[in-house]
Amino acid sequence: MVYKKEDYIEDFNEGWCPGCGNFGIREACLRAFENLQLDPNKTVVVSGIGCSGKGALYYKVFVAHTLHGRTLPVAIGLKLANPELNVIVHSGDGDCYGIGVEHFVSTGRYNPDITLVVFDNSVYALTKGQASPTLKRGEKLKSLPAPNIKDAINPIGIALLSGYNYIAQGYAFNIEHLSNLIAGAIKHKGLSLVNVKQPCITYDDIHTKDFYQNALFYINNILILTKDLDKPIKVGIVKREFSNHKIGELVIIENEEQEKNCYVMEFKKANEAVILPKEKAEELLKKECARKIKEEDFYDEYIAFSIAKLMLNIPIIGKIYERKESKTYEERIAYNIESYFAYPPAKQIICDEEGNPTTDIRKILDSFIV
Amino acid sequence: MRNSFTFCMAGPQGSGIDTSMRIFSQIVGSLGNEIFSFREYHSNIKGRHSYLIAVIDENKVNHLRFSIDILACLEEDSLATHLFHDDISYDGVLIYNKASKNILIKNIRTMESCLRERIIEKYEKVEDLFEIARKKRVQFVEIDFLKITSHIAKNLNIPLREAMISFNIIALAASLKYLNFDFDSLVNILKQRFGKNEKVFRMNYLAAEETYKYIDENYKNLERRFYLKKVEKKEKRILIDGNAAVAIGKIIGGISFQSYYPITPATDESVFIEANQNLDCVIEKDELIKRIEKGELSNNILNYARLENGYYKIKRGIVVHQSEDEISAIGSAIGAALTGARAATSTSSPGFSLMTEFLGWAGKNEIPVVITHYQRAGPSTGMPTKTEQGDLLFSCFASHGTFPRIVLASGDIEEAFFDAIKIFNLAEKYQMPAIHLLDKIIANSMQTLPYFDLSKVKIERGKILNEEDLKKIEKFKRFVITNDGISPRAFFGTKGAIHPLTGDENDEKGFITEDSYTRSTIMNKRMKKIETLLKEVNEEDKLKIHFNKNAKIAIISFGSTKGVIIDCIKKMNLEEKVKFIQIRLLQPYPVKDVEKALENVEMLIDVEMNYNGQLNLLNRMNCLKTADVVIYKINGRPIFLEELSYYLKKAIEKDFSVFEKDELLGFYKAELKNGV
Ligand SMILES: Cc1ncc(C[n+]2csc(CCOP(=O)(O)OP(=O)(O)O)c2C)c(N)n1
Numbered sequence A: 001m002v003y004k005k006e007d008y009i010e011d012f013n014e015g016w017c018p019g020c021g022n023f024g025i026r027e028a029c030l031r032a033f034e035n036l037q038l039d040p041n042k043t044v045v046v047s048g049i050g051c052s053g054k055g056a057l058y059y060k061v062f063v064a065h066t067l068h069g070r071t072l073p074v075a076i077g078l079k080l081a082n083p084e085l086n087v088i089v090h091s092g093d094g095d096c097y098g099i100g101v102e103h104f105v106s107t108g109r110y111n112p113d114i115t116l117v118v119f120d121n122s123v124y125a126l127t128k129g130q131a132s133p134t135l136k137r138g139e140k141l142k143s144l145p146a147p148n149i150k151d152a153i154n155p156i157g158i159a160l161l162s163g164y165n166y167i168a169q170g171y172a173f174n175i176e177h178l179s180n181l182i183a184g185a186i187k188h189k190g191l192s193l194v195n196v197k198q199p200c201i202t203y204d205d206i207h208t209k210d211f212y213q214n215a216l217f218y219i220n221n222i223l224i225l226t227k228d229l230d231k232p233i234k235v236g237i238v239k240r241e242f243s244n245h246k247i248g249e250l251v252i253i254e255n256e257e258q259e260k261n262c263y264v265m266e267f268k269k270a271n272e273a274v275i276l277p278k279e280k281a282e283e284l285l286k287k288e289c290a291r292k293i294k295e296e297d298f299y300d301e302y303i304a305f306s307i308a309k310l311m312l313n314i315p316i317i318g319k320i321y322e323r324k325e326s327k328t329y330e331e332r333i334a335y336n337i338e339s340y341f342a343y344p345p346a347k348q349i350i351c352d353e354e355g356n357p358t359t360d361i362r363k364i365l366d367s368f369i370v
Numbered sequence B: 001m002r003n004s005f006t007f008c009m010a011g012p013q014g015s016g017i018d019t020s021m022r023i024f025s026q027i028v029g030s031l032g033n034e035i036f037s038f039r040e041y042h043s044n045i046k047g048r049h050s051y052l053i054a055v056i057d058e059n060k061v062n063h064l065r066f067s068i069d070i071l072a073c074l075e076e077d078s079l080a081t082h083l084f085h086d087d088i089s090y091d092g093v094l095i096y097n098k099a100s101k102n103i104l105i106k107n108i109r110t111m112e113s114c115l116r117e118r119i120i121e122k123y124e125k126v127e128d129l130f131e132i133a134r135k136k137r138v139q140f141v142e143i144d145f146l147k148i149t150s151h152i153a154k155n156l157n158i159p160l161r162e163a164m165i166s167f168n169i170i171a172l173a174a175s176l177k178y179l180n181f182d183f184d185s186l187v188n189i190l191k192q193r194f195g196k197n198e199k200v201f202r203m204n205y206l207a208a209e210e211t212y213k214y215i216d217e218n219y220k221n222l223e224r225r226f227y228l229k230k231v232e233k234k235e236k237r238i239l240i241d242g243n244a245a246v247a248i249g250k251i252i253g254g255i256s257f258q259s260y261y262p263i264t265p266a267t268d269e270s271v272f273i274e275a276n277q278n279l280d281c282v283i284e285k286d287e288l289i290k291r292i293e294k295g296e297l298s299n300n301i302l303n304y305a306r307l308e309n310g311y312y313k314i315k316r317g318i319v320v321h322q323s324e325d326e327i328s329a330i331g332s333a334i335g336a337a338l339t340g341a342r343a344a345t346s347t348s349s350p351g352f353s354l355m356t357e358f359l360g361w362a363g364k365n366e367i368p369v370v371i372t373h374y375q376r377a378g379p380s381t382g383m384p385t386k387t388e389q390g391d392l393l394f395s396c397f398a399s400h401g402t403f404p405r406i407v408l409a410s411g412d413i414e415e416a417f418f419d420a421i422k423i424f425n426l427a428e429k430y431q432m433p434a435i436h437l438l439d440k441i442i443a444n445s446m447q448t449l450p451y452f453d454l455s456k457v458k459i460e461r462g463k464i465l466n467e468e469d470l471k472k473i474e475k476f477k478r479f480v481i482t483n484d485g486i487s488p489r490a491f492f493g494t495k496g497a498i499h500p501l502t503g504d505e506n507d508e509k510g511f512i513t514e515d516s517y518t519r520s521t522i523m524n525k526r527m528k529k530i531e532t533l534l535k536e537v538n539e540e541d542k543l544k545i546h547f548n549k550n551a552k553i554a555i556i557s558f559g560s561t562k563g564v565i566i567d568c569i570k571k572m573n574l575e576e577k578v579k580f581i582q583i584r585l586l587q588p589y590p591v592k593d594v595e596k597a598l599e600n601v602e603m604l605i606d607v608e609m610n611y612n613g614q615l616n617l618l619n620r621m622n623c624l625k626t627a628d629v630v631i632y633k634i635n636g637r638p639i640f641l642e643e644l645s646y647y648l649k650k651a652i653e654k655d656f657s658v659f660e661k662d663e664l665l666g667f668y669k670a671e672l673k674n675g676v
């Protein structure tokens, strides 16, 4: 049987705002499911609480819409008990990086073969637009009474440090691109994270569709410095419109006005990822101070970290990191339990038809005989 | 000379008294005696005073006693502590380390300062406390531990410090020698235990030999007040602790996923399961082949199977997941339960607090997840290594909203074993989270018991739909309305069973709804299961009535107080006059059965281990009946036989004058204590 996209869709209305970025993310997931021909009977979407989480019931696969922040624990239990299942997690930025951050970090250490898709809209949308952990300091969204005084978390950096071994960032309305990232993540054996930048059209008047249209930066436009520069280059991404500059535009910082109105980054060191306006990029390439990023670079942790650093300010999209050889939690369990994959917890026959237990415990109990 | 006595070994935490006690219990048990022993320790790795106490008798023992007949102390802290608390019996025996005598109380740094200050008020040196024992005509057996260890150090050419590790064996050997246990048998046992490590064996052998010699030389005509009797026992017996019994119960009950976050006194259970995670299971040949042909199992399984007389012997593995916290522990157990695995998590009070939000999710989504809850003394971190039954009401009502759950309390180790299986059956049949309520006493006591009758073990999995069943259904509705409230389950991963689960209210198919009509019908369906459960469950799983069913005086209690209550009634010869109603099922509360048991009762005495008499409150709420008196204990130690018999006597005689006099055990007329 060949599955079509429609085969993964349930008749359910989740009540999202018209035009919400969530629609794009879901469409991308559906295409990935179709593309990979996932068997709906062997697929589970686990979601948390938030606008992001509620939408999971739209998938015609097994769905567990769990608690706020607690997706990963349930996903781990499902996967360990039945490693045959495709387990895909949908979590919000508040859900995953706020209330559930201990699971986000710890699951990296376990490395189950699970795909985590985070709907990152910088707000707690369902509770009406409070600052989420990915909102930057100083930003005042229209839903906030005062500018945010906390710093943003760096989910990509944390994922790298925690042991995630497929890490990517996508954009909700670049559906085809995002769908490929998600398909790559599902195919990847091990724990993968796809963080998806997404405008919240109702509460966020800074990270709007327009903002992303200008600021989005594809990973293959990144340069890697090949030698240390004599003088650091300061680059800014416009956060407030000024002079002739539009929000999201890249500029070389030369004066204070620019500095004030931009997110600013400084580049200097060899082997670091850099992002530059077009002319400056060409200049560096010509001088052989830099080279274009290559496929192999995605296996380099150091480069991945330098990209992660940039991502605090710039919505870079693409695959950032993949490590193929790391053993999954399930494989590590199989070190201790040889029959694990052939006879996983979900499939064990624990009693006969009359209810007599099949497990022989005499050897264990005999060791207590006096 | 008596062969029924209490024995206690005390010493610093981490000094190996645990090992010594195991050996001691093994010996006593193998001679056909019955033993009930308990471990008291501190929330500390090394140094603090800890002890093990055991009651030994020809007949089954279910209780602990306050007074110790033979006390063996490794060092000054334990010696001073026990003497000061006056818990050595009249005509008892004190075995102690000679070096402890001259130590000044103020220099005992391991002792808790509040206790030290209380002792210093009256005594300066450890030896000064001996007058307490002398008044009770206690026999002193002084052992020069240092002389013995110096000998070992010289003989093995090791530093004295290292030789001092054998203090626990010296105390063990001294006790056994006192009890006239023969040396060669002891050596055999030491060989069994330590034989694998030649150096350790040598050291322990020397410790035993030198101690036996020391007593022979220094106590030529030793008067023996106690001895170990050889008792003929025909049946096969085991000596087992509660943590292990529960773990083994779960294993035979078919658990295949256990999650936990370390916490005293629950951890040992999970560690035990992990240590035994690869098991043999025996499946009929045709059954297995059928499943492989149907595609339910992969052909690979035959690589782990051996055919023997028409049965396959297969290796099955239990996944034990140590999670990052208790929220994750219960979350992963829920996930595993959804796939059809029998899944449980094991914890103690603070950990259970963390689990409550998920408990509600499991209740609402009708998931059979098992939570093994060993209560310890709260509130908050409380006394982590001490016991209490303070979480009864919390277990019954934890988490917001209303949903059905099971709370089943075991009264002793044997019950705990069978309940560990039963709780899965109940959880799966009635599709609800199930809390197996235990406590530190059950976790950490050891008892000789008849070998568990495994033929009594039955597994019931409730209504489950497989792929073929689902083919016959047009659209699977996970929460279909039924007369008994139970909607057949189908596992995540079963073809044709696709359905969503959500924490939001749902319709029959599982989809989110706030429709008023649907909400009411689905809520009613869920709650209906309570009625069905109470109708179907065996009476003895709801409550057990011990002794004379028609007695006019009733004791009501739950959990680990069972043993001391039973032994106390027997000791006081009250079998005719009193009945003991042991409530086992606490949620849903078996109102009708309890009401029936309480009919014609003229005096109701509640015994439990928490401040507010929670069982009394629960019973008052459900059956509109209040206990006449409540006997309770809150100092973190088990209720001892002497205490209970004292208060029981007063209660039965309606002598309420003792009310509130005792600082260790409380007692009140229920109506006197308002608003708890
Ligand atoms: C324990 C708990 N605390 C608070 C809430 C209230 N709550 C519901 S959704 C939400 C925020 C969700 O934000 P995010 O995860 O970013 O998802 P989004 O709605 O933005 O997709 C909160 C705080 C809750 N449901 N549970």
Ligand SMILES: [Mg+2]
Pocket: A050, A092, A093, A094, A119, A120, A121, A122, A123, A124, A125, A132
């Ligand atoms: Mg959000």
